[in-house]
Amino acid sequence: MRDTAAHRVTRWTLRLIVIGYLLFLVIWPVALVAAKTFANGLAPVINALRQPEVIFAFQLTLSAAFWAVVINTIFGVGISLLLVRYTFPGRRALNAMVDLPLSVSPVVVGLALVLVYNGRTGWLGQGLEQAGLQVIYAPPGIIMATAFVSLPLVIREVVPVLQEIGTEQEQAARSLGASGLQTFARITLPAIKWGLLYGVVLSLARSLGEFGAVKIVSGGVAMRTQTATLLVEERYQQFGVVNSITAYTAAFILALIAVVALIIITSLRPGKGTSE
């Protein structure tokens, strides 16, 4: 490309504006949270992590996120195969609808689940409660809310890869006598594995950090239904240095997980291009 003086001026101006913008919006604020967490050294942070409420909150968050990701992975791969490889009435509508959870407010998600699954008046909640399964204010509700908000992430990664690889190899496998399951395990799965892994890491990051929807369906009772993000909110709003350090510590760990997940994703991304 030609590199005239005018081009250079434009390039430098844009570069500085963009770096300045990101510095004030993202980089500096995130760095400050890390600095505040360790403002009084390492000891208060370790003490904060020893609190039973904190340990419980992270355990609950991890297990809810784990189950939500398992559900979304199985469901996501299934739906992706159906959307790309088959034609059926309503396919286009379903294709558009699976993206819906990404644009619905977490608060609306929470409200929607409470309306259907609460034990008192819910359409399905009353029956489930009588059968002994409490959904709202209990772990199943937390898992459902988490699965709802991260539902499209696996699908959005797997669908384009499936479209790109085409069906020649699968058809060849089938014509050589492979069963549907064999074809999936030997041909399709290896082809989509990077896209799938990318989607799984993305879902996991999203699941660990869900706040609004979980706040409504869980009730946020410490040691019972309080997840890590809910703990951050509660502790930040309470007085005292210990609570504030605890809030910052939990927030720092959540941020650290998010950034590590991002770095994994970024290093996986080029794999998509070379997996053909």
Added chain:
Amino acid sequence: MTPSSGTVEAQQLVPTPPAGAATNAGGPRDRHRLRRTKSATSLTPVSALGLGVSLMWFSLLVLIPLTAVLVQASAGGWSAYWDALSSPQTLAALKLTVATAVLVTAVNVVMGTAIAWVLVRDQFRGKQLLEVVIDIPFALPTIVAGLVLLSLYGPSSPLGVNWANTRVAVFLAFLFVTLPFIVRTVQPVLLELEHEVEEAAASLGANQLTTFRLVILPSLAPAITSGAALSFCRAISEYGSLVLLSGNLPYSTEVASVRIMSSIEGDKLTEAAAVASILLVVALIVIVVLDLISRRVARYA
């Protein structure tokens, strides 16, 4: 080709599209559909069962609950629905939400395109780091995002400002959480753009601004529109980052989702559902708009 880190970096640094970059266009699907016979794509018993199970789960998790919101909103009839929406506090919340979301989307259209341009066309040390920074708002839990902004723009700000509990805080929170959308939709399109056309325009005497306006911008317009729709939708539905940051003061910094939350906490589910139905309808409109845009782009690609 073996994916070694060397080739991967080379691929990213050269601003020409790698072989697989065309995935976003949506075109390949139609091509495959044409190539295959009808019998190969109709449902087999196993896939029909899979479709049944998937649809059942999707209905239980998403469709039935969202329908319940609309049913609950209409539970008291039109007049109750209208009363819930036209209460001064709700109206103030809706106005603030939409106005701030429009403003933030406008900023994103400019800044998002600029960031995408810098990421694709500019080369400098540390550019890879910016790639990660762009996605941080998407990966960071929203409650942590609130805490993060509070540390620079809150009471103990090193800048000496205190925008906590003001409308500026709402604006900043929306701006933070919507940062990646336009960047990530524009970036792949910019990567695929041919340099030759721009150089032809420049050699015919067009200055940079004219080239951008007449050559680059038209190709980016669908991507910018998609990103803007996503960004607007994300902004009006934002909740978590505002909880600690905006103070949620009625008539001042209370947004739609916070209004819904306080209605739920006050056990006024019909009121909550009425406001929620507005957000839901906007989400549906955005989905339809995006679907239409992607179809248009696929047709002309």
